[in-house]
Amino acid sequence: MSKNKKLRIIPLGGLGEVGKNMTVYEYGKDILIVDTGIMFPENDMLGIDYIIPDFNYLLNKADRVVGIVITHGHEDHIGAIRHVLDDIPAPIYATPLTRGLIEAKLARNNVLGKASLNTVEAGQSIQLGVFKVELFHVCHSIPDAVGLGITTPAGLIVHMSDYKFDHTPVDGWPTDFAKLAELSKRGVDLLLSDSTNSERPGWTPSEMVIGPALDDVFAAAPGRIIIASFASLISRIQQVADASVRHERKLAFAGTSMVDNAKIARKLGYLEIPEETLVPLEQALNMDPKRVALMCTGSQGEPSSIIGRLSAGTNRQFDLKPGDTVVLSSHPIPGNEESVSRAINRMLRRGANVIYDAIAPIHVSGHASQEEQKLLLNLVKPKNFIPIHGELRQLKRHAYLAQQVGVPDENILVVENGQVVELEDGKLHLGERIPGGYVFVDGQSIGDIDHGVMREREKLARSGIFLIDLNVDKYSGRLLGEPEIITRGFLSPDEANELLPEVRGRIMDIVNGGGLDAEKDIASAVKSFLYNETKRRPMVFVTLSKA
Ligand SMILES: [Zn+2]
Ligand SMILES: [Zn+2]
Numbered sequence: 001m002s003k004n005k006k007l008r009i010i011p012l013g014g015l016g017e018v019g020k021n022m023t024v025y026e027y028g029k030d031i032l033i034v035d036t037g038i039m040f041p042e043n044d045m046l047g048i049d050y051i052i053p054d055f056n057y058l059l060n061k062a063d064r065v066v067g068i069v070i071t072h073g074h075e076d077h078i079g080a081i082r083h084v085l086d087d088i089p090a091p092i093y094a095t096p097l098t099r100g101l102i103e104a105k106l107a108r109n110n111v112l113g114k115a116s117l118n119t120v121e122a123g124q125s126i127q128l129g130v131f132k133v134e135l136f137h138v139c140h141s142i143p144d145a146v147g148l149g150i151t152t153p154a155g156l157i158v159h160m161s162d163y164k165f166d167h168t169p170v171d172g173w174p175t176d177f178a179k180l181a182e183l184s185k186r187g188v189d190l191l192l193s194d195s196t197n198s199e200r201p202g203w204t205p206s207e208m209v210i211g212p213a214l215d216d217v218f219a220a221a222p223g224r225i226i227i228a229s230f231a232s233l234i235s236r237i238q239q240v241a242d243a244s245v246r247h248e249r250k251l252a253f254a255g256t257s258m259v260d261n262a263k264i265a266r267k268l269g270y271l272e273i274p275e276e277t278l279v280p281l282e283q284a285l286n287m288d289p290k291r292v293a294l295m296c297t298g299s300q301g302e303p304s305s306i307i308g309r310l311s312a313g314t315n316r317q318f319d320l321k322p323g324d325t326v327v328l329s330s331h332p333i334p335g336n337e338e339s340v341s342r343a344i345n346r347m348l349r350r351g352a353n354v355i356y357d358a359i360a361p362i363h364v365s366g367h368a369s370q371e372e373q374k375l376l377l378n379l380v381k382p383k384n385f386i387p388i389h390g391e392l393r394q395l396k397r398h399a400y401l402a403q404q405v406g407v408p409d410e411n412i413l414v415v416e417n418g419q420v421v422e423l424e425d426g427k428l429h430l431g432e433r434i435p436g437g438y439v440f441v442d443g444q445s446i447g448d449i450d451h452g453v454m455r456e457r458e459k460l461a462r463s464g465i466f467l468i469d470l471n472v473d474k475y476s477g478r479l480l481g482e483p484e485i486i487t488r489g490f491l492s493p494d495e496a497n498e499l500l501p502e503v504r505g506r507i508m509d510i511v512n513g514g515g516l517d518a519e520k521d522i523a524s525a526v527k528s529f530l531y532n533e534t535k536r537r538p539m540v541f542v543t544l545s546k547a
Pocket of ligand 2: 021074076162
């Protein structure tokens, strides 16, 4: 059998984690990329802005990439696009809203000129090299999301990125069941689908349930209402706008990404807000609090976001005041629970009433739960199945559901990023492993921060720093003056008063005792002294200049 008969499926992101979704399909010399997302850093990844997939595998194959298809406009699907374009200048295909959001992102980074963007509507198909890609509409928490039917010489693939089976979505446009049935009729060789909620029994509630919950909040709020969500949760923005109209409040957006996304979505007709309802933020801040709703980002409690700053009392344009009602209309991303909870407590302390998803149905997931996942499997009837989008536990659970509805065990593969899978003669095989890890983006620098650096940052943050600067005579090796000591994040002022003279004395003894490997000796002596006294271990650095 020639090597060319195989379809290679290369998961570069989103398998074994939540976020940075990116899947590569390779057949012969043609390569198709689906999604290029980012992931937000976990608590212990200090100073990291976000994480992009490791796409080194593609670097020497850039000319073979026939296209990049993006399923929808969420950051975990579009966020890494400019980094991918830096190395892989392939044409991008997306539905109108997704394209608009990508355009805005590229323009913000001044790289729009580099991209070749193409609009494809749900229901259309495109031929990209050997791949025939059919886009069909799916419901999610952002309008204009699609699933993909990908016809390849090795078989028909259904790539189901984020979706839910909402019969009453905000935009009135349900998932295209007919297309799924039609693909199924043709015989689907492989289904890949979203596992995010595979641990959740039942059906994900419709977006519709949020309307009445928002009505309750709007009816009861004695003053301003501040609603936080993701800037890309366009459907939620629509619902808040609708509630504002119903309760005769003016609506203002705060934060660049929220303002930008709302503008794009309105321009393209995916967000309908009457002109007279929208007011600029400055105007809203000067109006009767009972007539105003503000919508902003920061529902994850990130310290740099508006909600983070409001909770800390450091927001520039406005402060929280008693009588405000804050609505966190999202669910904490795993790992963010702590910062969300901290932000809630702080805002309560400032006198605001805070409503969050544990106490009112002001958020529903955009992802399919178990019954929807089983319905999809039954509808598509795939010969083979690979769960995507989720941590290992969610992928495993999704695999179990597939077994339950009759996909044979041997036709299901649970793999994580970097594990190549091959589809040949209708059967799945494991291929080789390639790097599938994290590439950290920290300000302007990409990928220069390795795990060692991360561990050092962690240690610095956890245990503090102890710097000793020594001036010694280059001939005699004797100290010129007292050692200078700088310490941060380690000693309280009282401890410093007590311990630092002792540390200085010990250092002088060592140096003046003639040890000329003094830096090392001093560092270890100081470390053990500090440990004995405090039972803590800071990072100790000794610098020695000779004059
Ligand atoms: Zn999504
Ligand atoms: Zn996603």
